[in-house]
């Protein structure tokens with residue numbers, strides 16, 4: 307695909323603009339990539355529609371080719387759809403917090419149960435009890451017991467002849483009596499979705515009232531991913547998804563399908579058979595994999611860098627002209643929070659020691675940046691463009707609106723003045739403070 311999409315991108319470059327036809331052509335390739343990655347057909351359709359509407363007429367910044375722009379939009383949309391932020395397992399409930407694992411047979415429930423238990427024990431210092439509710443396969447309970455032994459995690463003693471709900475009750479009671487923080491219920495699966503499985507899962511859920519119900523699914527799941535995720539979500543109600551076998555050569559399209567039909571977050575990713583092969587979900591990585599190309603990453607990074615550079619250049623121009631207003635300052639502050647605060651930015655600049663002294667007077671840690679952004683957001687448009695109108699009563703209003711004090715507002719205004727002056731002075735020299743910092 308890399309080559310095919312590359313070809314399309316070249317064509318776009320030559321035409322130099324994002325018309326509906328250009329985007330449509332690129333979208334046909336994106337569509338093919340998604341289908342090859344096993345994303346369900348419906349999901350592919352809605353995804354390409356979304357991207358198309360965003361891409362057509364998109365503002366293509368000068369230093370980025372239209373092709374790069376399309377790729378960036380596709381990539382960003384994919385990341386957003388996958389759920390931009392990693393969501394950990396939620397343990398915010400009275401102990402013992404019950405977690406229920408559901409999924410088809412062989413999807414990796416038992417393995418993942420042990421992986422999660424191990425992680426909670428080692429990383430979060432939790433006392434975890436695991437219980438196998440799989441009474442269908444003779445060796446299932448023994449499998450979990452051995453995994454527990456290997457990883458130093460307690461398992462519920464096996465009692466022959468119990469039903470899954472009986473085991474669940476006993477597990478909860480044992481967890482309470484034993485002072486456990488978390489109890490993980492590993493359930494039985496079936497090779498295919500069927501009614502008895504759903505009934506059994508619903509019963510266990512009723513008994514255990516799990517705080518998390520995690521659907522475990524193989525990353526290689528193809529078009530079935532939608533049916534699977536929908537069935538478990540409708541009948542049992544899942545709170546998250548664990549994608550296993552991401553160490554295989556599956557492209558992980560199931561992640562997008564399941565996320566799209568359930569809206570539930572993908573919380574964890576299994577990357578091997580061993581008990582430590584469990585990772586947090588990184589939407590960017592899966593997006594790259596679904597698009598099926600390593601080059602995409604560098605393309606996207608380059609595009610993003612170019613977009614930033616273009617913004618920085620515009621900013622530098624404004625500074626030179628002395629037209630640096632509070633809107634621009636807010637933009638800069640937001641950039642800074644992205645880059646790890648002022649000290650993070652300064653450390654990336656050559657020859658900064660001299661200037662650091664001047665800047666020391668300016669209080670610039672991360673929390674402060676956020677407060678300053680809040681102050682600017684509480685101003686009217688006119689005030690942001692022309693801070694000179696800010697007299698005492700307006701300052702009071704702004705302080706109240708942003709949950710700060712008038713002194714804070716004054717400090718921000720002073721900082722803005724200092725920065726604007728300094729930038730104007732530097733701008734006359736070599737490209738401006740931020741232009742120099744982010745330009746290349």
Ligand code: GDP
Nearest residue numbers: 411412413414415416417550551576577578579
């Ligand atoms: P269950 O039937 O859902 O409980 O599935 P199991 O946990 O018993 O796993 C079935 C098989 O898949 C076992 O051989 C596991 O070692 C393997 N497995 C589970 N998770 C992963 C994973 O993330 N990567 C790989 N490569 N194998 C896995």
Ligand code: MG
Nearest residue numbers: 415416440446
């Ligand atoms: Mg199992």
